[in-house]
Amino acid sequence: MKKDTIVRHRKIANDIMHYIYKYINTNIDLEELSINLKISKYHMHRIFKEEFGQNIYKTIKSIRLQKAASLLLTNHNSTITNIAKMCGYSSQGAFIKVFKDKFNMTPKEWKRGDYKQLIKIKASYSLKAQILKIKSKKIYYIRHKGDIDSKKLVWEKLNTWVLSKDIKEYNQITLYHDNPSITPLLECQYTAAIQTQEIIEENTLPSLMSPSGIYAKFDFQGSYKEFLEFINWVYFDWLINSGYETTTEPSYVVYKKNSFLDDEDFFIASYYISIYM
Template sequence: MDRKKLVNQSIDYIMQHLDEDLSLDALAAQFYISKFHFSRIFKEETGESIYAFIKRCRIDQSAIDMKLNPDKTITDIGLDYGYSSSNYSSVFRKRHDISPNMFKQSIPTSSMPVPFTPKRIAHFKTAEEYAARIEIREFNDLFVLYERFIGDYADLEKNWYQFLDKYKAFFNEKTILVERFFNDPTITNSAQCICDLCMTVKQDCDLANVMQIRGGKWIVYPFDGEIKDIFETVQGIFSVWLPQSGYSMARRYGVNIYHRIDRDNHSVAMDLCIPIE
């Protein structure tokens, strides 16, 4: 298997199994590769050891769980990721420079600074306003050509244009453009956020960078506006609507499905989609 594809698939697997055994031995066995070879390739491709990557992602995901499950105790969240109460607090503070208790108390419910433009404040709607526009839909699997970017989500607009120009030969009237994101930029360091830019292609596409995006049940919120306002909408759904909705987010990626991209006006029409259980 191509080394980049191997690392990408291992990241996907790790992100979906953060509450399970993710030892180097277990991961190497999952991908039928020597653990020493696997460890070396992962570090060379990502700049992080497998252990450091898993530890970071577990703590970041636990912070997301705190955000989405305000009634769940910090002790229970720590236990979900294999930490004792005291150990969890220590590791969390080391990662985020704040205790889990203080973090939980600071979770915004009405507004927050935009990390990409700190002088700007994002203001949230009410849960009822979000609910009025949200639908629950079932999606089929999508076979896509993709490129993975690890870095600041503020660069996604530029990255999309480069991606579309690079693969314009594969684009046609039936192409679906999909963005697959793994991180919350208010929690994960901006330099470490993961996003896949994707376009649907035929199953016989012979490029190496293809994959299947799994379908299932999703909440869908339509967005039509300037790219700079996407953050405010997504954070409002996550911080205000989802914790009160009665739905649980499935432990995998969210996706954005694009219907229109207007380069000149820096605006898009898209569906913001969150997987639910």
Template sequence: MAPTDPSDPSLPRIHRAEYARRMNRVLDYIDQHLDTALDLAQLADVANFSRFHFHRVFAAWMGETLGDYARRRRLESAAFHLSCKPEASVLEIALATGFGSGEAFARAFKVRFGCTPSAWRAGAAQHRAEQMAAARERHANRHGNPDSNPDQVLRNASQADGRAFTDHGDSQQAHGERNMEVRIIDLPEVRVAYQRHIGPYGPAIGTFWREAVAPWMHANGLSERTCYGIGHDAPGITPPDKCRYDACVAVPEAFQPGGQASIAVLPGGRYAVAPFCGAPATIGEAWMWLTREWLPSSGMQCDERPCFERFSAVSALDQRTGVLTCELCIPVRAL
């Protein structure tokens, strides 16, 4: 079953926007409560939908039942933690992602990923290498497609001022040697308005910023605010058509969003922050270096907060060279 297309012209725009905001609240709530039993009635209340109809509405909107979605997110979260938290036991990860026992977790994990949790953890480096190879192949297959060109940027709706956003490339090249200066700093929490894209990463993200987010920012006087890009899922774990990406912009406390935008708070605290400056298509390489090379040798580990890219909508992209400048931010705590 394919997800309902929110751009269907047969649905009134205001109704589509309201549905999107309500469903995003539910998806966020599920992610924040993967370790607990999810109650259908409570989720219907989060969305402010009829308890009687909510399950059907969710399945029609998301293209999968509520139970299938929650099970998939628990297993994807567990796979991520198995790769990135070597200090946690398999049982601890099972319990933290809502499974009642190690045996139930192992059975479900093998059905989803074709191997045991321990085998997945042992092959974590190989999984990352396979993801890089697949991303390079996707990038190679896009040569000649205008949407794969780093110069295809997300432009401000006013156009005349020349401001731009970047395409969010998913290419992950062989990481090679990098010389990124990583700082450990405390960032304040920030209130953001976000719009969510569900589908494959890559050129579609640039199109999303360009066609949906930038015009909305311009119309609401937000074109000079700081922006944040959050890719919630790992394409090697989550099916491409289910990957979630939030395009965020910092907003004042009193700001109330319109359209399909929702409000969230990016948590503050300690982050590893690295400057990125290069072709947009190579940003995956930089993320890979940070998580595969820098993080294991830093004495730090990721915590539960989201990673994000932070950039200025005004100056992120050099129009002449196509070079993107932003900061890669990883939430960290001591091992």
């Protein structure tokens, strides 16, 4: 496949993902989306699967259920019917069925606390969140999913790209398109990215705009295993008790020390989760 074709396909896949996040609370019209992108539905589905490794329908279902799982715990005054509508389900019955298929319990059981059977909070933190308004910035990225070895390989490639472009000032970022507290790690979709102070010309990597909005920021130090336990705490302890709700925007990490680039399993990073009142 030619380089310009690869870049074009990546842009189309990104546009599809952006559309899904933007309209996740509606009955997403893929026919309309294919017309807007000026490609056939067949090619739209094929390009998306090439880029993300799963089909559009599975992605929509995953995002909706992750959003619903969070909202059931944080939206104390919302009914299950209201949450189903907020997540794009036309009926409560349809929502209950797909939720039970995913989590082996009903939304009502999840909401009352039975989620603790599946998700164990193994650590407690006394960290305070800093609430910030984050502006969108251009980032250059590689998408991936999988184990630690695959993450290390991706970061080695990004580091090589930084060196080849002689970039001096930049941030290393990982966007979490899935909630690792809910989705098995090997199935989670990630975007490893470099955020620079300048626009890179003649670039070999695709680019996109990072998420913007109101975020809660936590500073973290520890191993990768401890970091995953920390994310559990953010979603299933801090968020539930904070009075805030989360959105469908991906959470993300900005590394000060990225241990995927060395042999020491110790991270220093800031974790950002999208919130609103």
